[in-house]
Amino acid sequence: METNAISRRNLLKSSLTVGAGLSLGLPDAMAGSEKKVAHNFKFSLNTSTIREQNLGLMGEIETAARAGYDAIEVWVNTVEKFVQQGGNLKDVKKKAADLGITIEDAIGFSKWIVDxxxxxxxxxxxxxxxxxxxxxxGCKRIAAPPFGATTGKVLDLQAVAERYGKLLEVSDNFGVTPQLEMWGFSTNLHLVGEVLFAASESGHPKACVLTDVYHLHKGGSSFNSLKTASGSxxxxxxxxxxxGVPPRETINDGDRILPGDGIAPITQILKELHNKKTPIVLSLxxxxxxxxxMDALVAAKLGIEKMKASVAKAIA
Structure with missing residues (x-):
């Protein structure tokens, strides 16, 4: 088996569980019993998870809703393609509203950070x-990763903060907040402390950071670093x-697996996020x-099942 492949035994076991739910006629609810627990989380699907199924924007929204997610995280290029093909953006907003799903964020790439x-x-x-x-x-946020500065020189963090501040000022005119995203493989903004510094020193009241289980590991930040971030x-x-394999030095995006299937301290992470007592969107x-x-709906259902199980375990 390739080192970047998930365990086929675990995948088959999980797939059969979700598949059983589908066969029982439960396309809009999680299969099996689910302990109801109070928490501060919303469950979102980042469409990277099902992007190779090529469903298109509307299909991705429908799939996320059918799988039981509260929200979706789209990609800018998918929205652009929808428009290029003659789609009406107002129809997207209506579709999401009709299905009871919010569009929490969009993944985009601009060189806002460069010298x-x-x-x-x-x-x-x-x-x-x-x-x-x-x-x-109706999308609330857009990711602001260190695109264009992932290799080469280390940028001055104060300059990065000022540039992020300018991006935030631009966003004030649209109501779409840029989230300063940490990339663990990047020369710049690969540590929690770096994104927190830049967000704080931007001087903007809407400054916020976007972190990630995998990127915390890849970048070398301690998972205890999440304690230093305020809930807001x-x-x-x-x-x-x-x-566990490959090691941190060579692991890449394609090695990511579902929550609970690896060695990350998921329970510790979720406990810390839950303790902040502010609304947080968990996006797969x-x-x-x-x-x-996999079939997109089966994959999406498997993902939310894993996330909900992880949350239930963390706050039990």
Whole structure:
């Protein structure tokens, strides 16, 4: 078995459990009994998890809703493709509302962080276009990762904070908040402390950070670092897990697996997030080809089942 593949035995076992629920005619509810517990989380599907099934924007929203998610995290390029194919953004907002699902965030890539002033100006114009589009579908946030600065020189963190502040100022006109995203493989913003510093020093009241189980591991941050973040600074958190092999130095995005299937301290993480006592969206973000081979609805249901089980265990 390839090192970046999930255990086929575990996958088959989990798939059969979800498949049984589908065969019993439960397409809109989780299979099996679920202990109801009070918590501060919403469950979201990042569409990376089912992106190779090529459902299109509307299909992804429908799948997330049918699987039982509260929310969805879309990709900007998927929204753009929908528009290019003649889609009406107002229909997207209505579809989500009709299905009772919120659009919490969009994954986008602009070079807002780089030293080159002309590139930053282009990035801000790009963000304006994207935020205007996202506002029409009712999307609340957009990711702001260190795109364009993942290799090369280490940037001055104070400069990064100022640049993030400018991005936040732009967002004030659209109501779509950029979340400062940590990328564990990046030269810049690969540590929790770095994103927290830049968010704090941006001076903007809506500054917030987007962290991730996998990226915490990949970047080398202690999971205890989450204790230093206030509840309001973490509005969303990317959920996934990782195996023991390959090691941190060579692990990559494709090695991510479902929460509870790996060695990450998921219970510790969720306890810490729960203790913040503020609303937090847990968004499942996976890039694993084994899940891409599955039926999209089955994969989505498997994901929410794993997330809910992890939450129940953490706060029992």
């Amino acid at each position: 080159d002033a002309s590139e930053r100006e282009k990035a801000l114009e790009q963000n304006k276009r994207e935020m205007a589009m996202l506002a029409e579908i 600074s973490i509005q969303m958190f990317h959920m996934n897990d990782y195996p 973000e996976i890039f694993n080809k084994e899940y891409w081979k």
